[in-house]
Amino acid sequence: MTLTTETYDELRAIGARYPEARSGLLPMLHLVQSVEGRITPEGIEACAEVLGITAADVSGVATFYTMYKRRPVGDYHVGVCTNTLCAVMGGDQIFSRLKEHLDVGNDETTEDGKVTLEHIECNAACDYAPVMTVNWEFMDNMTPDAAVGLVDALRDGAEVHSTRGPRIVTWREAERVLAGFPDDLADEGPAAGPASLVGLGIARDRGWTAPHPDTDAGSGRTADSKQEAVAQADTGRAETETKQEEGSDD
Amino acid sequence: MTDVLTPVLTDNWGDDRSWTLDSYAARGGYEALDKAFAMAPDDVINEVKESGLRGRGGAGFPTGMKWGFIPQDNPKPKYLVVNADESEPGTCKDIPLMMASPHTLVEGVIISSYAIRANKAFIYIRGEVLHVVRRVQRAVQEAYLAGHLGKNIHGSGFDLDVVVHAGAGAYICGEETALLEGLEGRRGQPRLRPPFPAVAGLYASPTVINNVESIASVPSIIAHGHGWFSSMGTEKSKGFGIFSLSGHVQRPGQYEAPLGITLRTLIELAGGVRDGHELKFWTPGGSSTPLLTAEHLDMPLDFEGVGAAGSMLGTRALQIFDDSTCVVRATLRWTEFYKHESCGKCTPCREGTWWLVQTLSALENGQGSEADLDLLLDQCDNILGRSFCALADGAVSPITSSIKYFRDEYVAHLTEGGCPFDPARSTAWAGQEVNA
Ligand SMILES: Cc1cc2nc3c(=O)[nH]c(=O)nc-3n(C[C@H](O)[C@H](O)[C@H](O)COP(=O)(O)O)c2cc1C
Ligand code: SF4
Numbered sequence A: 001m002t003l004t005t006e007t008y009d010e011l012r013a014i015g016a017r018y019p020e021a022r023s024g025l026l027p028m029l030h031l032v033q034s035v036e037g038r039i040t041p042e043g044i045e046a047c048a049e050v051l052g053i054t055a056a057d058v059s060g061v062a063t064f065y066t067m068y069k070r071r072p073v074g075d076y077h078v079g080v081c082t083n084t085l086c087a088v089m090g091g092d093q094i095f096s097r098l099k100e101h102l103d104v105g106n107d108e109t110t111e112d113g114k115v116t117l118e119h120i121e122c123n124a125a126c127d128y129a130p131v132m133t134v135n136w137e138f139m140d141n142m143t144p145d146a147a148v149g150l151v152d153a154l155r156d157g158a159e160v161h162s163t164r165g166p167r168i169v170t171w172r173e174a175e176r177v178l179a180g181f182p183d184d185l186a187d188e189g190p191a192a193g194p195a196s197l198v199g200l201g202i203a204r205d206r207g208w209t210a211p212h213p214d215t216d217a218g219s220g221r222t223a224d225s226k227q228e229a230v231a232q233a234d235t236g237r238a239e240t241e242t243k244q245e246e247g248s249d250d
Numbered sequence B: 001m002t003d004v005l006t007p008v009l010t011d012n013w014g015d016d017r018s019w020t021l022d023s024y025a026a027r028g029g030y031e032a033l034d035k036a037f038a039m040a041p042d043d044v045i046n047e048v049k050e051s052g053l054r055g056r057g058g059a060g061f062p063t064g065m066k067w068g069f070i071p072q073d074n075p076k077p078k079y080l081v082v083n084a085d086e087s088e089p090g091t092c093k094d095i096p097l098m099m100a101s102p103h104t105l106v107e108g109v110i111i112s113s114y115a116i117r118a119n120k121a122f123i124y125i126r127g128e129v130l131h132v133v134r135r136v137q138r139a140v141q142e143a144y145l146a147g148h149l150g151k152n153i154h155g156s157g158f159d160l161d162v163v164v165h166a167g168a169g170a171y172i173c174g175e176e177t178a179l180l181e182g183l184e185g186r187r188g189q190p191r192l193r194p195p196f197p198a199v200a201g202l203y204a205s206p207t208v209i210n211n212v213e214s215i216a217s218v219p220s221i222i223a224h225g226h227g228w229f230s231s232m233g234t235e236k237s238k239g240f241g242i243f244s245l246s247g248h249v250q251r252p253g254q255y256e257a258p259l260g261i262t263l264r265t266l267i268e269l270a271g272g273v274r275d276g277h278e279l280k281f282w283t284p285g286g287s288s289t290p291l292l293t294a295e296h297l298d299m300p301l302d303f304e305g306v307g308a309a310g311s312m313l314g315t316r317a318l319q320i321f322d323d324s325t326c327v328v329r330a331t332l333r334w335t336e337f338y339k340h341e342s343c344g345k346c347t348p349c350r351e352g353t354w355w356l357v358q359t360l361s362a363l364e365n366g367q368g369s370e371a372d373l374d375l376l377l378d379q380c381d382n383i384l385g386r387s388f389c390a391l392a393d394g395a396v397s398p399i400t401s402s403i404k405y406f407r408d409e410y411v412a413h414l415t416e417g418g419c420p421f422d423p424a425r426s427t428a429w430a431g432q433e434v435n436a
């Protein structure tokens, strides 16, 4: 199926956000997924046409990023974090229970086309481990039983809410937001989950605060030269990145 | 004496609808902006230099100095790019920050862009956090409507446009030059340096790339002054930072404290490790920073302290594992992650991480001999420092450090013909009546 002129217009609108239209390719591919349910050859062609690059170029980009899917995704993309911390906290048990319950393997979709199961990497929510996602909304502090209840509710078409976000929209609707076309759900859900607030709560209880704004310790300058900064900068990882700055000298 | 915890960035997270402009403005939000506009851009850079703020994205490079590298005589446009890719395993501070208080980031973006004289800024958010993308999109929209973004902001004559850009799943895009490739619509593979982003970054124009928390710290520095900021922290690691505790502690979560706090203090605040268990190993700054053990509980968590112990402060991502956890299983899982995320550009990393997984899996299954441990260390040697970017250096960290502290446990897998641990005991529900 070819894409509608409306979709072409939206693809162009994405490109127009940037000084160079090609910068829009990642959001454009999100839009393709929202319209097509996956990355289709037609979607790739459309991006290529709009950007004036080859389909092979677009395809090379689409295959690099894990959120782009070549097989159709269900209404609900269910992610289970199995990176180390979540795995140890029970993510492995959740994932195997769901595979069994849904009778699918990794990155596969249930027969009714509703749920696609995938194990995902650390999703920056480790303080809520074990963590799941539905269409990239957080489902925090999961257990195998809760996970089964969740996917059953999704397949039954019940309204499901993220533990730190709004009611769950479909995968295609989610992809549209990632393409930079907001829905109206930003104000739903809490500001923060309980774990995000523990330190703040303790500080409030004990009357701990940052210093009064009038506090002045004088200059805190840590390094006066690039060389000194490099010498001070954190080891390993820092080195490759801080050494760069020497090169930007004069 | 500074208090043990010093909420600044997290201070408003408990407020009613803290993500909205109304809520942020009610606390004096966007007032630092006027203070900055009353200063010359170079003076803003100096203020941040004087504060001692060092990058919060892992490397710890002085932020003000980075801004000073932008060649202002270069006629090309200048760009600010915020690194909101937060994907380093264990790291979970930028995401709650943008969820609860996206305006802190937006105000920081405006002040920082003004300082480096950028009229266009990008916030590159990893794609897998939909609601965070929504909150930042909304905050930017609100800021435009209120005149904090767009043309002639607050009558200053300064113009700024901000684009919120969602990534698409690739850990390597957190590496700053790979991020630029992603932002130019290409495969996220790191670039050769030089040229450096400050000189030739996005579209070969001068570009500053900073972490979310670095940029979000800027409004408070401008509002309260560099002396206030540097009154917190240690000699060379100034200010506050968000410490993220996860894993086997009673109350995992975000704890904002001056740099230099110890893990002992943090674990006490978190109610200790789980009942009946002891701390076994932990990461100070994500999985790319070498593991540490209980012998490091009193080490100051600042750049120098953690460096002296042979690891890195990184992103203050404190993943805590108690004695129920198999260190070989943990290490293998991280190694599988690096193998999966290797961008494939250079051979030592692409092939090396594959071999590391093979060797480690065999060991985890109790196959092989003790000589394989030395083989593993050899393989690490061939990767460390020989790869194109720091992903590969991070990949060997868990392996070399776990062998250093827990060689016996590797050997136990061989003598017992498999893993001696019961994974059920390390789960969040271990000991409770939940059916796994
Ligand atoms: C493999 C790899 C992944 C990285 N991921 C991130 C990330 O997710 N967020 C981040 O801010 N920095 C990340 N960094 C560090 C960035 O390259 C860069 O140092 C940082 O964004 C600079 O900002 P700062 O000076 O404010 O810390 C990563 C580095 C590497 C090598
Ligand atoms: S070290 Fe790994 S991630 Fe970095 S450029 Fe080489 S292959 Fe890519």
Ligand code: FES
Binding pocket: A081, A082, A083, A084, A085, A086, A087, A121, A122, A123, A124, A125, A126, A129, A131, B089, B090, B091
């Ligand atoms: S390890 Fe699962 S969210 Fe970080």
